Amino acid sequence: MKNVCQxxxxxxxxxxxFTKIMIILYLFMITFIISMQxxxxxxxxxxxxxxxxxxxxxxxxxxxxxxxxRDTFDHKGPLLxxxxxxxxxxxxxxxxxxxxLFILLISNILTYKTARLFCKKIPACFVVFLSSxxxxxxxxxxNYPECYALPCIIGSLYIFxxxxxxxxxxxxxxxxCGSLFACALMLKPNTISVWIAFCLGVFVQKLCQKDFxxxxxxxxxxxxxxxxxxxxxxxxxxxxxxxxxxxxxxFMFNFRYSGDAGMKSSFIVTLKCxxxxxxxxxxxxxxxxxLQEKDSKxxxxxxxxxxxxxxxxxxxxxxxxxxxxxSLVPCYTIPIAMCLSKISFDRNHTYPIFVLFVxxxxxxxxxxxxxxxxxxSAIKNTTTEIDLGDEHHKELFRLIEKYTDKDEPFIVYxxxxxxxxxxxxxxxxxxxxxxxxxxxxxxxxxDFFQELDExxxxxxxxxxxxxxxxxxxxxxxxxxxxxxxxxxxYGLYLRVDHND
Numbered sequence: 001m002k003n004v005c006q007x008x009x010x011x012x013x014x015x016x017x018f019t020k021i022m023i024i025l026y027l028f029m030i031t032f033i034i035s036m037q038x039x040x041x042x043x044x045x046x047x048x049x050x051x052x053x054x055x056x057x058x059x060x061x062x063x064x065x066x067x068x069x070r071d072t073f074d075h076k077g078p079l080l081x082x083x084x085x086x087x088x089x090x091x092x093x094x095x096x097x098x099x100x101l102f103i104l105l106i107s108n109i110l111t112y113k114t115a116r117l118f119c120k121k122i123p124a125c126f127v128v129f130l131s132s133x134x135x136x137x138x139x140x141x142x143n144y145p146e147c148y149a150l151p152c153i154i155g156s157l158y159i160f161x162x163x164x165x166x167x168x169x170x171x172x173x174x175x176x177c178g179s180l181f182a183c184a185l186m187l188k189p190n191t192i193s194v195w196i197a198f199c200l201g202v203f204v205q206k207l208c209q210k211d212f213x214x215x216x217x218x219x220x221x222x223x224x225x226x227x228x229x230x231x232x233x234x235x236x237x238x239x240x241x242x243x244x245x246x247x248x249x250x251f252m253f254n255f256r257y258s259g260d261a262g263m264k265s266s267f268i269v270t271l272k273c274x275x276x277x278x279x280x281x282x283x284x285x286x287x288x289x290x291l292q293e294k295d296s297k298x299x300x301x302x303x304x305x306x307x308x309x310x311x312x313x314x315x316x317x318x319x320x321x322x323x324x325x326x327s328l329v330p331c332y333t334i335p336i337a338m339c340l341s342k343i344s345f346d347r348n349h350t351y352p353i354f355v356l357f358v359x360x361x362x363x364x365x366x367x368x369x370x371x372x373x374x375x376x377s378a379i380k381n382t383t384t385e386i387d388l389g390d391e392h393h394k395e396l397f398r399l400i401e402k403y404t405d406k407d408e409p410f411i412v413y414x415x416x417x418x419x420x421x422x423x424x425x426x427x428x429x430x431x432x433x434x435x436x437x438x439x440x441x442x443x444x445x446x447d448f449f450q451e452l453d454e455x456x457x458x459x460x461x462x463x464x465x466x467x468x469x470x471x472x473x474x475x476x477x478x479x480x481x482x483x484x485x486x487x488x489x490y491g492l493y494l495r496v497d498h499n500d
Contacts, residue, residue, distance in 0.1 A: 019121070026125060027112060030132045031105040033368070036375040038142040040097035044378040046387040051323075052143040053418040056096070057432055059084035060421060069245035073431050073444075075253045078233055078246065079186035080145045093386065096143050107150040108132065111330070114158040115337040117165060123340035126360065131332050133367050134277040138325040145188035146326035152180040152187075153194050154330040157306075160198040161334065164299035171221050178225020186233060189254065190316060191327050193309035201302030256440060258317050265318030273311050276325055282335035283307065289338060307331045386422065392487045396461065397423055399485060399492060403459055411452065413472050414463030428457035435466060449475060456480075460493040467491055 039046040048056055054074050058081045061072045068074075068081050087095030108128050115124035139147075159177045162168045181195045199222075206215035237243040274280055286307060289300045310331050314324050343356065388394050400423045404410055409428035412419050415435045420427055429451040431437065431444060438445035452475060460481060462472060476493055485492040 023112065023121070023125065024109075027108045027128060028105060030128065031101060031108050033371050033375050034132060034136050034139055035097065035101045035104055035142065036378055037136065037139055037371055038097055038100070040094050040100075040141075040143060041378060042091065042094040042097060043382045044387065045093045047389050047393070047418045047422065048143065049141040050415055050417075052141060053416065053421055054433060055080055055084045055143060056088075056421045057417040057427075059088050061426065063088050064426075067240040067242045067245075069249045070240070070242045071430060072427070073249065073437070075249050075257065075437075076145055077186040077188055077250060078236070079183060080148065080188075083148060084143070100142055100147055103148055103151055107154055110151055110154040110158055111333050114154060114161060114333050117158075117161055118334065118337040119341040123343070124337065126340060126356070127333060127337045129360065130278065130336055130363070131329050133363055134332055135326060135329045136371055137277060137367060138322045140323040144323045144326060146191060146323060149184045149187045149191040149327065150329065152184040153191060153327070154333065156180045156194050156198070157330055157333065160194070160202075160302075161299070163202070164296060164302075169218075174218055174221035175225035175228070178222040179228050180225075181222075182226045182229035186229065188327075189251075190258075190313035193313055193327075194306050194330070197302050197306035197309055200305070201298060205298055253441070266315050268315075269318055269320045270311060270315035272320055273314050273325065273328070277328070278332045278336065279311065279328065282332050285335035285339055289335075303334065388422065392489060395485065395487075396490060396492060400425065400459060400461075403494060408458055409455070410457045410459035410461065412461045412463070413469070414466045416463060419461060428452065428455045438471075445471065453479075456495060458495050462491045462493065464489040464491070 035041065036043070039048050039052070047053070055076070058068055058072050058074050062068060062081060062085045066072060068078060074081075083099055084096050087097075087099055089095065090098055108131075111128050111131050112124050115127035119127070135150075156177050159173045163173075177195075181192060184191045184195075202218065203215065206212070206218070234243075237246050274283070286300065286304045290297065290304060293300055310328050314328055317324070340356075388397050396419070400410065400419065404425060406424055409426045411428045412432070413434060415433040417427075417432050420432060426432075429448055431448045431451075434445075434448055438448060449471060456479065460472075460476070462469075462476075464487075466472065480496040481493040482496055483491055484494045
């Protein structure tokens with residue numbers, strides 16, 4: 001095993017161009033398999049997940065001249081909608097998939113470069129494999145803000161690490177780091193732990209060194225990087241006259257959303273996070289590095305703070321959604337790379353390499369076999385037809401197209417914006433989905449039913465989870481609607497005066 005590894009390393013070292021090509025192909029293959037687990041993949045498009053379909057829908061509202069936060073409600077960052085908006089111009093159903101594929105590839109390249117700060121090429125490739133394994137277990141169809149934030153987090157982690165370990169810093173890197181921070185902030189605010197921890201670490205270091213001149217210089221360049229991203233977004237918000245809507249939705253509503261869970265729920269989810277993927281082993285490695293690495297102790301303490309903040313931010317909403325853990329993936333990079341860098345390659349220490357190979361093979365069989373089968377199956381059965389789901393979904397799409405024209409809005413009561421997006425229609429309310437937001441804000445519920453009362457949409461589709469909801473039942477009883485289709489999972493109501 002040792003001889004094989006050394007032989008591969010010698011080949012990689014002898015031909016740099018060949019090495020780069022092989023590594024890029026390896027990284028692309030891993031990225032492609034991950035992205036093919038998305039419902040948006042162009043080989044076999046299926047209905048997008050609940051959250052992803054909301055982002056698609058918001059982008060389609062933008063494409064037709066509407067404004068985010070004002071004309072349609074969702075509480076994610078504006079950059080997420082701009083990405084989906086760009087995706088619509090590439091391909092209506094799969095455009096965001098191409099963007100995400102590129103972004104995930106950049107993320108894996110940056111993961112490799114970060115790992116290379118501590119270990120050789122083969123171990124660095126193995127780090128990418130392990131971090132990608134952690135990603136694929138919580139990918140859940142993709143098109144989440146956490147996915148798009150990955151290169152921002154890992155890119156800044158690389159810049160901070162190279163600064164602390166190798167003392168490499170320049171204006172371009174500082175501006176880039178600030179821009180990446182702004183991008184993450186405009187995607188989802190709880191993905192910014194790396195900047196909180198490491199900016200604090202740099203600040204403390206410079207104060208201890210009394211190097212105020214460089215500290216001020218770093219801050220200025222970092223702020224320039226932030227303004228590069230935030231200024232165009234601010235111009236858009238001002239031009240569309242939605243700055244108050246943005247502030248109220250993205251900040252105030254999200255504060256309420258996070259606070260609504262309560263400390264107990266957040267604490268439980270945080271404890272669960274520690275048991276997921278590589279969190280606990282990496283925390284143990286971090287403890288070891290803090291105790292052993294005397295020369296760079298400030299770096300490891302800062303990294304540990306970054307790790308802990310990431311775990312806390314992951315559980316702060318009190319919801320144990322699997323895709324929240326995507327933001328933890330960059331945390332594993334350096335602990336795993338440091339662990340692999342300690343493995344000896346000499347003739348008397350081949351056993352650790354053998355163990356590493358067995359671990360990798362086991363992980364591959366357990367975590368990658370099904371995604372690979374799904375990828376090959378999607379490519380083999382490539383079709384231009386959109387898979388609209390089971391027979392119930394297909395029938396509902398047929399009835400929606402039968403009873404409404406494309407310019408006639410309807411409403412889905414619950415949370416399934418795919419009915420709007422894939423039927424090329426719009427919601428009869430700013431609140432295209434109602435759950436869980438009406439549980440958190442009574443004003444939203446009142447506004448929604450006031451809109452519904454004014455517009456009286458031709459069709460109302462009620463998800464089974466909310467079919468016994470007293471508010472929608474009262475509305476259907478006091479207005480001229482009759483049920484025309486009643487599945488176990490959906491009820492479709494038609495306004496009587498349009499029933500011909």
